[in-house]
Amino acid sequence: MSEPFRSGYVAIVGVPNAGKSTLMNSLIGEKLAIVSPKPQTTRNKILGILTTDHLQAVFLDTPGYLDPEYPLHRKMMESAKGALKESDLILALTDISIPGFAPIHPLLLSHLEEVRKKPVVILLNKTDRVSDDIIAKAVVFYQDQLPAARAVLPVSARDSVNLDLLLSRIGEFLPVHEPYFPPDDLSSHPVRFFIEEIIREKIFFQFDKEIPYSTAVQVIQYLEQQDRADKIEAEIIVERSSQKGILIGKNGTKLRDLGQAARMDIEKLVGKQVFLKLFVKVREKWRRDENQLKSFGY
Numbered sequence: 329m330s331e332p333f334r335s336g337y338v339a340i341v342g343v344p345n346a347g348k349s350t351l352m353n354s355l356i357g358e359k360l361a362i363v364s365p366k367p368q369t370t371r372n373k374i375l376g377i378l379t380t381d382h383l384q385a386v387f388l389d390t391p392g393y394l395d396p397e398y399p400l401h402r403k404m405m406e407s408a409k410g411a412l413k414e415s416d417l418i419l420a421l422t423d424i425s426i427p428g429f430a431p432i433h434p435l436l437l438s439h440l441e442e443v444r445k446k447p448v449v450i451l452l453n454k455t456d457r458v459s460d461d462i463i464a465k466a467v468v469f470y471q472d473q474l475p476a477a478r479a480v481l482p483v484s485a486r487d488s489v490n491l492d493l494l495l496s497r498i499g500e501f502l503p504v505h506e507p508y509f510p511p512d513d514l515s516s517h518p519v520r521f522f523i524e525e526i527i528r529e530k531i532f533f534q535f536d537k538e539i540p541y542s543t544a545v546q547v548i549q550y551l552e553q554q555d556r557a558d559k560i561e562a563e564i565i566v567e568r569s570s571q572k573g574i575l576i577g578k579n580g581t582k583l584r585d586l587g588q589a590a591r592m593d594i595e596k597l598v599g600k601q602v603f604l605k606l607f608v609k610v611r612e613k614w615r616r617d618e619n620q621l622k623s624f625g626y
């Protein structure tokens with residue numbers, strides 16, 4: 329007799345920069361979630377779907393756990409908590425390349441306590457950067473941090489090391505259930521969302537200091553055109569006019585570079601050529617304003 333089909337939601341949580349988005353992308357085999365070397369890249373709960381012959385795992389990539397400093401941070405922590413509540417299985421990702429290891433964030437521990445009946449698997453990520461000795465020490469350190477965890481598994485999200493094993497462990501924990509999504513679906517977010525994320529990713533790569541953290545992106549127009557490039561207009565929202573100047577650059581060069589980099593990825597996403605027009609707008613203190621946060625999708 330064949331095994332019954334299993335299906336469920338799998339939350340991926342952990343500190344900023346641990347490699348949560350990288351892990352989800354590697355598991356799914358597509359670059360769905362944006363990734364950057366800077367912390368706090370992910371701001372929303374991002375859904376990614378993996379369907380095999382035996383199972384459907386609906387992954388929820390989340391913003392990294394941090395001490396909230398402003399309302400945007402609080403929204404980010406709410407969305408991580410929401411993912412924990414929706415999930416059937418929790419993958420707690422750690423970065424073991426950090427010397428001495430970082431303890432699991434206290435806010436994550438308290439959120440896990442609220443969902444303590446759910447299985448948690450600890451993933452020790454970035455094993456490609458450390459020795460076997462460090463991996464062995466990390467197993468002990470994190471099992472001690474979270475004694476209720478059902479398993480501790482070393483992985484490299486970037487190099488796809490141990491992900492087959494992880495997938496079979498995921499299968500063990502998912503309930504017997506019909507698939508939630510059609511087998512070919514990779515996500516449930518609209519194309520606009522991914523376009524905004526791609527532009528944000530390029531900002532994370534091309535700008536430093538507070539700029540990536542002070543920007544939001546909104547697609548304001550998407551005009552599909554037959555036999556011609558689609559027309560996309562997007563606004564980049566910043567908090568101060570000085571930031572607007574930095575984003576635009578001398579003679580508009582910075583904004584042009586940004587638009588070019590984003591356009592290439594957007595074209596891969598939509599599978600055709602696009603015209604991308606970017607505008608920069610100042611919305612003072614948007615990160616602290618509930619209404620603006622909502623209108624920007626947070």
Ligand SMILES: Nc1nc2c(ncn2[C@@H]2O[C@H](COP(=O)(O)OP(=O)(O)OP(=O)(O)O)[C@@H](O)[C@H]2O)c(=O)[nH]1
Nearest residue numbers: 344345346347348349350367368369370392485486
């Ligand atoms: N060496 C190595 N680097 C990795 C691995 N996984 C992720 N990274 C790198 O770590 C950095 C952060 O990766 P992300 O996937 O953006 O991390 P995240 O946990 O989603 O971060 P936030 O969204 O900011 O919370 C990127 O530079 C990745 O390339 C890994 O297994 N090995």
Ligand SMILES: [Mg+2]
Nearest residue numbers: 348349369370
């Ligand atoms: Mg991320």
